[in-house]
Amino acid sequence: MNLKDTIRTIPDFPKPGIMYRDITTLLTNRRAFAQTIIDMSAPYQTKDIDNVAGIEARGFTVGGAIAYELGAGFVPIRKAGKLPFDTYAQDYDLEYGSDTLEIHADSIRKGERVLLVDDLIATGGTAEASIKLLLKAGAEIVGAAFIVDLPDLGGLARITKMGIPVTALVTYDGH
Ligand SMILES: O=P(O)(O)OC[C@H]1O[C@H](OP(=O)(O)OP(=O)(O)O)[C@H](O)[C@@H]1O
Numbered sequence: 001m002n003l004k005d006t007i008r009t010i011p012d013f014p015k016p017g018i019m020y021r022d023i024t025t026l027l028t029n030r031r032a033f034a035q036t037i038i039d040m041s042a043p044y045q046t047k048d049i050d051n052v053a054g055i056e057a058r059g060f061t062v063g064g065a066i067a068y069e070l071g072a073g074f075v076p077i078r079k080a081g082k083l084p085f086d087t088y089a090q091d092y093d094l095e096y097g098s099d100t101l102e103i104h105a106d107s108i109r110k111g112e113r114v115l116l117v118d119d120l121i122a123t124g125g126t127a128e129a130s131i132k133l134l135l136k137a138g139a140e141i142v143g144a145a146f147i148v149d150l151p152d153l154g155g156l157a158r159i160t161k162m163g164i165p166v167t168a169l170v171t172y173d174g175h
């Protein structure tokens with residue numbers, strides 16, 4: 001099936017000029033959701049992934065399922081102030097704002113092999129901040145997997161330049 005057909009576009013959300021790629025319509029389509037999890041996991045089935053790191057909030061929707069599919073654990077990367085124990089924090093900019101992400105300082109043992117996942121990569125600001133957090137926590141980052149890439153915003157190229165393999169299942173030209 002064509003996953004792109006199951007994603008909805010909302011113009012001018014959350015700000016004028018943004019074409020918001022809404023994956024909730026993919027998530028409620030059971031065949032599309034299953035295919036998404038299988039396709040995002042496939043390149044990593046033989047890569048001995050210890051933990052999948054998912055980015056709040058939409059990264060959680062695929063992160064737990066991919067972790068299960070790979071027989072790995074799950075590490076949440078959360079917006080500031082949500083994690084209860086000692087954290088590392090990182091500020092970042094994204095397509096329509098700026099924010100702070102955190103990870104539990106003890107969530108990863110040094111050298112653990114981690115796959116980063118999120119629903120969408122645009123500027124790559126969120127992914128880069130997450131990578132910095134994972135490196136602070138001691139991870140070896142094996143790759144980063146997304147459902148959607150917006151290539152005109154340069155995120156995939158930005159993360160690839162950091163030496164991390166990146167995959168995306170659906171691409172939208174423009175933004
Ligand atoms: O590549 P970037 O320009 O950094 O943008 C991508 C990020 O933006 C969205 O999250 P958002 O911050 O809207 O939060 P949400 O998942 O809680 O909706 C999306 O889920 C990515 O995490």
Ligand SMILES: Nc1ncnc2[nH]cnc12
Binds near residue numbers: 175
């Ligand atoms: N255009 C977009 N649609 C959905 N989520 C996004 N996150 C950053 N840019 C986005």
